[in-house]
Amino acid sequence: MATSSKRILLGITGGVAAYKSAELTRLFVKAGHSVQVAMTEAASHFVGPVTFQALSGKPVFTDQWDPRINNGMPHIDLSREADAILIAPASTDFIAKLAHGQCDDLLSTLCAARDCPLLVAPAMNRQMWENPANQRNIALLKQDGIAVLGPGSGDQACGEVGDGRMLEPAELFELTEAFFAPKLLKGKRVLITAGPTFEPIDAVRGITNSSSGKMGYAIARAAVHAGAEVTLVSGPTALPTPLGARRIDVQGARDMLDAVMAGVADTDVFIAVAAVADYTVKNRSEHKIKKTDSAPVIELELNPDILATVAALPQGPFCVGFAAESQNVLQYAEEKRRRKHIPLLAANLAQAAFGSDDNELTLIDDQGQHPLGRAPKAELAQGLIRHIAGMLAAR
Numbered sequence: 158m159a160t161s162s163k164r165i166l167l168g169i170t171g172g173v174a175a176y177k178s179a180e181l182t183r184l185f186v187k188a189g190h191s192v193q194v195a196m197t198e199a200a201s202h203f204v205g206p207v208t209f210q211a212l213s214g215k216p217v218f219t220d221q222w223d224p225r226i227n228n229g230m231p232h233i234d235l236s237r238e239a240d241a242i243l244i245a246p247a248s249t250d251f252i253a254k255l256a257h258g259q260c261d262d263l264l265s266t267l268c269a270a271r272d273c274p275l276l277v278a279p280a281m282n283r284q285m286w287e288n289p290a291n292q293r294n295i296a297l298l299k300q301d302g303i304a305v306l307g308p309g310s311g312d313q314a315c316g317e318v319g320d321g322r323m324l325e326p327a328e329l330f331e332l333t334e335a336f337f338a339p340k341l342l343k344g345k346r347v348l349i350t351a352g353p354t355f356e357p358i359d360a361v362r363g364i365t366n367s368s369s370g371k372m373g374y375a376i377a378r379a380a381v382h383a384g385a386e387v388t389l390v391s392g393p394t395a396l397p398t399p400l401g402a403r404r405i406d407v408q409g410a411r412d413m414l415d416a417v418m419a420g421v422a423d424t425d426v427f428i429a430v431a432a433v434a435d436y437t438v439k440n441r442s443e444h445k446i447k448k449t450d451s452a453p454v455i456e457l458e459l460n461p462d463i464l465a466t467v468a469a470l471p472q473g474p475f476c477v478g479f480a481a482e483s484q485n486v487l488q489y490a491e492e493k494r495r496r497k498h499i500p501l502l503a504a505n506l507a508q509a510a511f512g513s514d515d516n517e518l519t520l521i522d523d524q525g526q527h528p529l530g531r532a533p534k535a536e537l538a539q540g541l542i543r544h545i546a547g548m549l550a551a552r
């Protein structure tokens with residue numbers, strides 16, 4: 158689970174994008190959140206309540222007079238049980254109701270009765286989005302402290318192209334997760350290396366390792382959620398860029414060093430998660446090496462140590478290293494931390510860490526060892542960000 162479990166009231170209003178909210182429900186549930194769906198009558202013309210009931214595992218409410226709520230006040234009960242209300246899709250009409258406090262159905266009434274944050278994901282035709290009345294209403298929502306997510310731009314169901322598309326479910330999921338995360342690194346600039354490096358032998362072959370990038374990408378995502386401005390310097394991976402992070406793709410250790418050094422002056426925190434090749438190929442061939450009877454000899458030379466280089470800068474950022482060891486993990490990790498002169502290092506067992514979705518991390522600093530236990534990388538990333546924020550605050 159990426160953020161601690163939340164109770165989300167997902168409000169669905171009448172728009173063709175309502176079908177995307179089925180996927181959004183699935184993403185929330187998969188991440189461990191509890192989802193209560195409430196729909197307007199118009200929404201149920203686009204997607205049936207049973208779809209959302211099946212995905213959320215809870216009955217769906219559409220009617221202010223629903224007899225299933227014993228006290229006859231579903232607008233109070235449902236809104237009190239939510240940590241946040243997300244309206245996705247939010248139609249022009251529903252936005253107008255929110256802006257003017259109109260309550261003529263269950264969803265608009267429970268929004269008015271809420272004592273929790275309200276997030277709104279508009280979805281409408283581009284002309285409806287640009288309509289001055291709608292723009293005035295959106296401005297009113299923002300004035301009232303309601304978070305407006307999107308809209309996106311592009312092809313519309315009506316065949317037109319422009320602003321007004323609902324953001325994709327994955328984007329809404331990310332933005333909602335970020336909304337809930339404490340802003341522990343607000344205003345901080347964080348530079349992260351992630352993934353493997355690739356050191357070419359010839360035009361088609363090279364030396365790499367089995368780092369997937371998952372740990373580094375999870376940290377980038379957690380840092381974005383914590384309010385940081387994040388740059389991710391990534392070796393070759395198949396992972397999508399975390400929403401809100403700036404990504405720079407590199408191949409070898411030297412490219413990675415160049416990308417890091419280009420950004421390090423504007424960095425408050427540097428987190429070296431990449432599994433960087435210690436050696437590069439000295440006698441690299443420009444063309445593909447032809448097979449012969451004798452095996453070719455590959456000569457290696459030492460790569461620069463990116464973390465040690467950054468840690469040695471006179472006005473350098475706060476540095477966090479990683480160590481993947483296959484034995485004596487904590488002892489070797491602490492030796493590495495002292496050798497590279499870094500305040501914080503995350504130690505993990507190489508066999509368990511490379512490529513997997515879970516990991517077990519122990520943080521080591523001058524105060525000693527802080528085990529984060531075994532957990533999904535997303536959760537460990539949040540633990541690491543909390544620890545870094547604590548150390549920055551104590552400096």
Ligand code: PMT
Nearest residue numbers: 368369370371372429433462463464478479481510511512
């Ligand atoms: O990508 P995943 O599949 O999710 O796997 C995550 C991981 C196992 C790669 C990650 O959790 C991890 O442990 N990364 C560090 C791997 C490692 O063992 O690094 P190292 O011991 O070679 O180096 C120690 C530290 O110096 C690391 O922070 C590394 O990024 C850095 N380093 C190392 C060599 C080098 N030339 N430059 C560096 O900056």
